[in-house]
Amino acid sequence: MLRTRLTSRPRTVGRRALLTRIRREGYIPGVVYGHGDPLSIQIPIREVEHLLTHQGSGGLVDLDLEGTIQTALLKEVGRHPATGAIVNLGFQRVALSEIISARVPLTVVGVGHVEENGGVAQIQLDHLDVHCRAGDLPTTLPVDVSQSEIGDAIRIADLALPPGVELAQGVDPGQVVVSITSPAVPRMVEEELEASEAAGTEPPRASD
Template identity: 35%
Template sequence: MSDNDKYTLEANVRTEFGKGAARRTRRAGLIPAVMYGHGSDPMHLTLPGHETFLALKDNPNALLTLVVDGESQLALSKDVQRDPVRRTIDHVDLVQVRRGEKVSVEIAVHIEGESAPDTIHTLEMQTLQVLAEATNIPEYVVANIDGLEEGHVLRAGDLPLPAGVESEEDPDTVVVLITIPRVSEEDLEADTEDAEEPALVGEPEGETDEGGESEG
């Protein structure tokens, strides 16, 4: 489980908008954000850059305690926009939540163990959609493939979930496949042709041109 309650951030209400205002905000070491939820009007905020980066670094479903004008508000990160090159955070979308409230989130699928010798696994689903309490969201769900033989399939309904967490996926949805890698006929033919192709040999010294005598 993620220690969701450890991220407390001082947030300020934004009064300037637009690209220019956002650039100025980021130059000041802050991150523009907007918070929705519970029927209230969107709240435009600025968040402290370094602390927010640390909070969202390894957990896309981080639960944040925002202190706005002296009042605390729980918020769940829903969308994090990053600079494609520097990977710094450009903007954050947040949704208000309450303790005990259940939210729908995507959590990562982590592979554990090794399948049987000579087999490989294919992860068909990188994430799983689940319903969980906002203050108790798992960081990931485990797909244990230890010792599984060729042809074995792990489905969404096979993955164990913590108490209080429900999968929103079709239980028959394939998550992991165990197979033995096979070489296709095209690859075999290509390998055979490469092996049979004769090596280029240089023209022998002293060879005559069109039947003439060699130069002496």
């Protein structure tokens, strides 16, 4: 399975001022732990943003540590509480044969069919926690709504998991992932209809 490669290099552990300087230079500080001593690193912010946009925040990556490749699971994405900016990252070293728990993003496909038939795909869940060998971890799981109609709901139990991939402990198979609904009636019109029905009068007509 193709994995995103992140260019990284060791960094000096220091005070907050040093971390601030690293971020100003266009890097995100991170820590790699597991299977050995923890290692403090820094990664170009553009590579981190590309990873989060295209892969999400829970997949496997190959860390290129000055020519040495280490496979790791992105476990933590720290963000500034006010701005939402990425401030730090946490990676866990893994062996491809190792059993891991991870969060996989869900990708809804077939929405065009729903919209052509007057429906709206309401996404209730955008990720799934799974348990599998690191080498079997998918980058995303598709949720196909191309055969769904208004009133249908796709639940976790309806998803086709790849071989070797299981739901993580505590995941409810009955949880709704996507529901197909009718377009919402504008609230103002809805209130006017309710008021008219209560008064026994004709609902207001739209002006020409």
